[in-house]
Amino acid sequence: MLAPRATIVTVGLLGPYKSPTNNMEVAKFGRSVAGSLIGGVAETQETLDFCAEHHILPHVEMINIEDINKAFEKIKKDEVRFRYVIDMKSLQ
Known part of the structure; x- marks a missing residue:
């Protein structure tokens, strides 16, 4: 799905991609693959603006605080491909 002469950049420490990168497709279409463990404030804002546009x-999956240990176990087992969000109302 990456356009010719485009770059995909992975930011953050992520697990492996679901399927490997086909290097022939990368080379044939002049694509680039890049990565960084962190992004700066300007890059983060640019990403948020792009996503909003x-x-x-x-x-995401909203969970109650009492489900945090179960969620953490699923993360450790690599059973989730989304972000858990704790419902702060469940803290009361």
Whole structure:
């Protein structure tokens, strides 16, 4: 899905991609693959602006605080491909 002569950049420490990169496709179309463990404030804001403009939303699951240990176990087992968000109302 990456356009010719485009770059995909992975930011943050992530697990492996679901399928490997096809180096022939990278070379044939002049694509680039890059990565960084962190992004700066300007880059983060640019990403948020891009996502807002194109209606790109994160995959999240809202959990109550009492479910945090179960969620953490699923993360350790690599069973989730989204971000858990703790419902702060469940702290009361």
